[in-house]
């Protein structure tokens with residue numbers, strides 16, 4: 380063989396060899412001797428479902444971690460699963476090897492939300508929808524929403540004031556729904572807003588009920604309400620097309636999308652993604668806000684410090700007669716830390732689900748194809764190795780940034796929450812008005828946790844609210 384030919388031949392052999400190694404490395408093919416992680420698979424068929432649901436789920440996960448370590452197997456809701464309680468393992472599943480783990484939801488839930496919603500997907504479709512959602516929730520867009528979110532927050536707080544008992548979680552759900560509608564549709568006609576709310580509420584009620592087609596059941600009512608929601612979104616789309624409205628909100632971004640072949644999204648794809656975003660936004664933010672109120676209420680020194688921080692802003696806005704600005708919302712350092720600590724303590728999304736698309740080996744353990752994989756965010760957030768004295772509520776711990784991949788209230792990787800900045804913004808704005816103009820009292824003993832399915836303080840944290848400015852004026856008039 381000629382010298383040039385020999386060189387080419389050697390290069391070809393080497394490149395084949397290295398591509399083989401590279402491809403196999405990325406596939407993480409399990410070696411023959413890889414074994415299943417430790418743990419118990421419970422009873423035939425039901426596995427450990429009863430153990431998980433008959434007690435506080437956090438106790439189930441924590442006990443397992445103490446017994447088996449940071450990776451263990453179990454069997455819940457009819458599925459074999461591997462649970463992962465270390466930052467590295469969560470990063471492996473959600474970030475570095477996300478292509479080996481696909482999102483997985485029960486079919487009944489997928490049908491109710493809408494099968495084209497981004498969180499059920501991966502690959503190109505997921506990437507393109509995610510870009511649109513992220514674009515509509517970017518910081519440039521959010522900064523213009525501050526005055527409107529403020530109006531929604533003030534109106535919500537005023538409706539709670541007067542001393543009657545309210546269910547904090549329910550009221551926070553109304554608030555986060557209204558902010559969600561604002562981010563999706565901008566200013567929307569009251570008729571549509573009310574119709575969307577009424578039908579969404581029925582979907583919400585049926586979402587966690589037993590799936591069946593029997594007329595009159597919660598699930599069946601939810602399916603019918605979901606159809607009406609699609610019709611409503613189609614009407615709003617038609618209306619915008621007729622008026623040639625060119626808006627920058629989420630609906631606008633979804634309507635304007637065209638791929639390189641000129642293909643646009645169908646009305647059903649748009650509706651599924653809008654309902655999906657509303658769904659992802661509402662209970663999560665409402666639950667987080669309810670916890671913040673509880674933590675502020677239970678930590679009077681912190682509440683005073685947060686009040687002092689907000690009072691400076693309030694006074695610089697001529698006692699609230701000027702609107703909050705975007706840069707003021709970015710300067711609420713202590714309030715922001717209190718929000719982060721509330722998110723850590725409550726760990727609303729305690730874990731997430733993925734499914735292994737191939738046999739995968741992690742740290743010598745086999746994760747078999749088809750098994751569910753659950754990164755346990757809450758266990759990581761409550762691990763003393765990463766957060767000292769983890770059960771103590773201490774916002775000051777966020778003076779120092781947490782170690783990488785140890786703080787994931789909004790998830791991590793390709794499916795991480797695109798609404799995290801909106802969620803934090805609405806919390807900051809609501810807290811600003813709450814602590815500068817209102818006072819509140821929690822009613823009854825409030826130490827329990829309820830799962831709805833997100834953890835919420837017992838009974839939704841019943842509380843009474845008073846408008847301090849109105850009370851002060853009345854006192855002055857009487858004096």
Ligand code: HEM
Nearest residue numbers: 497498659660663664667728731788789790794796798802
């Ligand atoms: C405190 C409030 C919130 C929390 C704690 C939260 C948490 C999360 C988490 C942990 C995920 C990732 C789930 C996974 O990997 O399986 C997620 C995804 C998502 N969140 Fe949020 N979220 C919040 C508020 C919001 C808001 C306000 C919006 C929209 C306005 C939103 C929209 C979404 C969407 C669309 C996804 C799916 C992303 C994808 O699959 O690519 N979330 N959220």
